[in-house]
Amino acid sequence: MAEDVAIVAAGQSRFGARREGPKELFAEAWRACREAVDKGFDPLLIQEAYVGSMAFGGYQLGNTASLPLGYIGLPYLPSRRVENACASSSFALRDGYLAIRSGAADVVLVAGLEKMTDLPTERQKYWLGVSGDTEWERLAGTTFAGTYALMALRHMHDFGTTREQMAAVAVKNHRHGALNPKAHLQKEITLEQALRAPMVAHPLGLYDCCPVSDGAAVVLLASREKAKRFTDAPVWIRASAAANDHLALHERPSITRMEATIRAGKAAFHQADLSPRDIDLAELHDSFTIAEIMALEDLGFCPKGRGGAFVESGATQRDGQIPVNLSGGLKAKGHPLGATGAGQAVEVFHQLRGSAEKGRQAEGAEVALTHNVGGSGASCTVHIYGR
Amino acid sequence: MAGIEAYGYHLPRYSIRGKEYANALGHFAARGVEEKIIPGWDEDEVTMALEALIRALEMAPAEREPSILVAASSSARRPVAQTLAQALGLGSTEAVDIQGNSHAAVEALLVGLKAVGSGEGRVLVVSSDAPRGAPDDPFEHGLGAGAAAFVLGPGGGAELVARATETTEDLVGPHEDDQGFLRVGANQDAGVAAMGRVAKAAVGDAANEVAGVACHEWDGRTAREALSSVLPKELTEAGAVRFAGYTGSSSPMLNLVVALGDARVGQTILMVGHGAGRTTAVLWRVTAKVPGVGIVTGEPKANRRYLTYPEYLRLRGALANPTVNRQTALGAYVPLATYQATVGQRYRLIGQVCTTCNAKVFPPKASCPSCGGEALQPHALDPRGRLHSFTIIARGAAPTEFLEQQEAQGEYAVGLVQLEDGPRITAQITDVEPGAVEVEMPVVLVLRKLYRQEGIVRYGTKFRPLSRDV
Numbered sequence: 001m002a003e004d005v006a007i008v009a010a011g012q013s014r015f016g017a018r019r020e021g022p023k024e025l026f027a028e029a030w031r032a033c034r035e036a037v038d039k040g041f042d043p044l045l046i047q048e049a050y051v052g053s054m055a056f057g058g059y060q061l062g063n064t065a066s067l068p069l070g071y072i073g074l075p076y077l078p079s080r081r082v083e084n085a086c087a088s089s090s091f092a093l094r095d096g097y098l099a100i101r102s103g104a105a106d107v108v109l110v111a112g113l114e115k116m117t118d119l120p121t122e123r124q125k126y127w128l129g130v131s132g133d134t135e136w137e138r139l140a141g142t143t144f145a146g147t148y149a150l151m152a153l154r155h156m157h158d159f160g161t162t163r164e165q166m167a168a169v170a171v172k173n174h175r176h177g178a179l180n181p182k183a184h185l186q187k188e189i190t191l192e193q194a195l196r197a198p199m200v201a202h203p204l205g206l207y208d209c210c211p212v213s214d215g216a217a218v219v220l221l222a223s224r225e226k227a228k229r230f231t232d233a234p235v236w237i238r239a240s241a242a243a244n245d246h247l248a249l250h251e252r253p254s255i256t257r258m259e260a261t262i263r264a265g266k267a268a269f270h271q272a273d274l275s276p277r278d279i280d281l282a283e284l285h286d287s288f289t290i291a292e293i294m295a296l297e298d299l300g301f302c303p304k305g306r307g308g309a310f311v312e313s314g315a316t317q318r319d320g321q322i323p324v325n326l327s328g329g330l331k332a333k334g335h336p337l338g339a340t341g342a343g344q345a346v347e348v349f350h351q352l353r354g355s356a357e358k359g360r361q362a363e364g365a366e367v368a369l370t371h372n373v374g375g376s377g378a379s380c381t382v383h384i385y386g387r
Numbered sequence: 388m389a390g391i392e393a394y395g396y397h398l399p400r401y402s403i404r405g406k407e408y409a410n411a412l413g414h415f416a417a418r419g420v421e422e423k424i425i426p427g428w429d430e431d432e433v434t435m436a437l438e439a440l441i442r443a444l445e446m447a448p449a450e451r452e453p454s455i456l457v458a459a460s461s462s463a464r465r466p467v468a469q470t471l472a473q474a475l476g477l478g479s480t481e482a483v484d485i486q487g488n489s490h491a492a493v494e495a496l497l498v499g500l501k502a503v504g505s506g507e508g509r510v511l512v513v514s515s516d517a518p519r520g521a522p523d524d525p526f527e528h529g530l531g532a533g534a535a536a537f538v539l540g541p542g543g544g545a546e547l548v549a550r551a552t553e554t555t556e557d558l559v560g561p562h563e564d565d566q567g568f569l570r571v572g573a574n575q576d577a578g579v580a581a582m583g584r585v586a587k588a589a590v591g592d593a594a595n596e597v598a599g600v601a602c603h604e605w606d607g608r609t610a611r612e613a614l615s616s617v618l619p620k621e622l623t624e625a626g627a628v629r630f631a632g633y634t635g636s637s638s639p640m641l642n643l644v645v646a647l648g649d650a651r652v653g654q655t656i657l658m659v660g661h662g663a664g665r666t667t668a669v670l671w672r673v674t675a676k677v678p679g680v681g682i683v684t685g686e687p688k689a690n691r692r693y694l695t696y697p698e699y700l701r702l703r704g705a706l707a708n709p710t711v712n713r714q715t716a717l718g719a720y721v722p723l724a725t726y727q728a729t730v731g732q733r734y735r736l737i738g739q740v741c742t743t744c745n746a747k748v749f750p751p752k753a754s755c756p757s758c759g760g761e762a763l764q765p766h767a768l769d770p771r772g773r774l775h776s777f778t779i780i781a782r783g784a785a786p787t788e789f790l791e792q793q794e795a796q797g798e799y800a801v802g803l804v805q806l807e808d809g810p811r812i813t814a815q816i817t818d819v820e821p822g823a824v825e826v827e828m829p830v831v832l833v834l835r836k837l838y839r840q841e842g843i844v845r846y847g848t849k850f851r852p853l854s855r856d857v
Contacts, residue, residue: 122787135721140813141789142801149778150803157826202779250811
């Protein structure tokens with residue numbers, strides 16, 4: 001089971017406020033993925049395609065996957081849009097993994113794609129809010145910043161988490177993003193800048209929130225038999241797990257943890273027969289700084305309520321106990337909603353093969369974990385990878 | 388005998404002092420008015436009337452539904468009574484609107500008393516007004532807002548003992564122009580004279596029994612000018628208009644609330660209403676202390692928020708950005724039919740109770756989240772709760788539908804409310820400065836305006852601090 005499905009190639013577009021449209025971004029990611037194939041590659045070997053996307057501002061909600069795949073010359077490939085808000089392409093990764101595990105396919109294309117910055121502000125806000133409970137959360141006047149702010153405030157109330165600890169997440173992720181040529185924001189920030197920034201939804205300020213980004217990422221999966229056609233250094237998916245939760249925050253018994261993360265995490269560690277201390281690096285879902293802190297607790301990297309202190313101690317720096325978001329995370333690398341999950345897999349592919357940029361490459365990493373959340377926690381995947 | 392069994396009122400918490408106008412404009416034109424009241428952005432005639440009714444009904448709980456609910460307003464232009472009946476869960480009560488002039492409330496009281504006298508049982512009468520004027524019109528200076536409600540019934544402690552009415556066809560009172568701004572009427576002197584005449588007719592020889600006055604007031608001089616020939620000077624001083632401004636049909640009603648609060652058994656209260664060519668005086672005798680919450684005049688409550696003139700203009704919407712297209716992307720879009728179907732949930736917290744394990748459920752579901760059982764019955768949840776968490780939504784974090792609210796009133800607080808009955812709900816916290824909101828703060832349900840969509844005002848669930856002194 002541990003070596004049934006491999007990532008044999010992966011690549012992404014630069015994330016950011018791009019002039020290019022969704023098709024061009026997809027092509028950019030596709031080219032990057034093909035260039036990462038060690039041996040020769042024939043696209044006609046691909047049997048299924050799973051494209052994670054919220055569907056770029058609503059103007060291609062129907063038959064979304066056909067559009068980019070036709071553009072890159074694979075119009076007849078069986079494909080579909082996979083959607084679970086910000087976890088769309090990690091659920092696409094899971095679907096691709098399941099297709100190969102089931103024996104129905106040997107080579108699968110997994111992708112994520114999002115175009116958001118060409119929308120007017122009002123429409124952007126709409127798309128940033130569709131993944132919440134419209135009837136009961138949106139009508140109260142909140143978008144996601146508000147929902148995560150409710151979690152953050154209670155976390156501060158219950159555990160003494162501070163704004164400084166949350167800001168430390170942003171500072172760390174910006175430092176990594178500055179070294180990542182594919183990142184949206186490639187500039188470091190200081191703790192003071194983060195704390196002085198205008199409030200968005202108290203207690204979250206501007207630097208507690210990830211940016212709105214465009215981008216695409218493509219990951220090529222293969223079965224054990226077919227993997228060696230592409231590379232002698234595949235990255236195996238040792239575990240794929242997922243869980244959901246109530247859509248609305250007010251339906252959940254606790255708002256200071258994400259049940260979906262806890263369940264998916266437990267299932268993934270069980271599948272891989274590993275524990276948090278076996279993980280060499282992690283890409284966690286930091287749509288808001290508090291989310292990275294909660295993920296550290298919910299995945300068992302630190303005790304419940306101690307996430308803020310854990311970050312403050314330096315444990316999640318590159319030379320720390322568990323490097324987190326060496327890519328820059330959602331905060332600095334960017335968050336093109338549907339592409340983020342696949343983007344995390346691209347990062348892991350490079351980190352475990354030693355091909356990430358100097359300064360943000362984890363030394364001797366063998367086992368990695370990705371954590372991707374939809375919206376405010378209604379869906380979540382956890383994947384564990386190994387060499 | 389038919390009379391007033393209980394009363395209540397609602398005054399929005401936002402005020403502006405006359406001297407703010409004077410500082411900004413060089414003068415304040417409303418004579419004898421010290422300050423006046425403006426509704427919060429999420430308040431209107433419906434929400435103010437509902438709060439007044441709830442407070443009145445708290446004073447006189449009853450088992451049977453009232454037979455009639457009459458809602459009066461000089462400023463409302465859409466159905467009010469039906470929304471009130473829905474919000475109070477009055478399925479079999481006749482809901483009637485009397486709108487369009489400031490005499491409406493006195494008419495409502497008289498019609499209500501007649502119905503009670505004919506054996507109809509209880510009648511609810513409420514008035515609510517929020518007149519709006521043009522920013523460059525001196526008449527605008529004194530326009531205020533408020534609501535008052537009365538429960539009429541066969542056992543009322545304040546009974547009608549005399550009345551007199553006059554109709555004058557050529558009187559033009561305050562009226563709305565084409566843009567909906569209220570403009571001053573012509574011939575106010577004739578109106579004042581008519582008020583004097585009906586007052587004299589109603590009081591007759593018993594002027595010395597009159598202990599309180601509930602006069603329609605355009606400004607602080609109206610009562611004096613109208614009644615100085617009928618009653619002693621100390622009874623004709625400015626009433627609620629001094630701190631509430633001109634409140635249309637609610638003007639004599641709010642003054643009646645003040646008078647009932649002060650009156651002793653055996654005393655009479657003279658009420659005078661005026662509007663659209665009709666003038667009526669009603670003499671009430673207090674036969675028993677009428678339950679109600681009196682208006683505290685004089686000292687402002689801790690929760691009252693005084694605005695500067697720019698803040699006032701902004702709240703009135705005079706500074707709204709007309710170029711923002713609010714219809715391009717509805718971040719909180721819920722189709723009209725879906726919304727109407729959930730009105731019971733939003734107005735009255737109608738959720739469910741699980742008949743298997745007794746857990747309360749909200750919003751309604753197909754199966755009980757506690758035990759999985761499917762035997763769920765409708766149940767109105769307790770409207771009180773505590774804040775489990777909250778946030779303050781600044782610019783950029785609000786769905787598009789709430790931009791208008793932010794432009795008028797700035798940041799707003801959203802809370803995750805832990806209801807007494809168990810479930811939690813996400814809702815705005817209103818009637819309080821966002822900076823004063825705290826975790827674990829006790830709150831209670833209120834009905835307030837959410838936004839306007841597809842031409843219809845969406846009313847919905849919000850919470851306010853339980854203590855009105857916050």
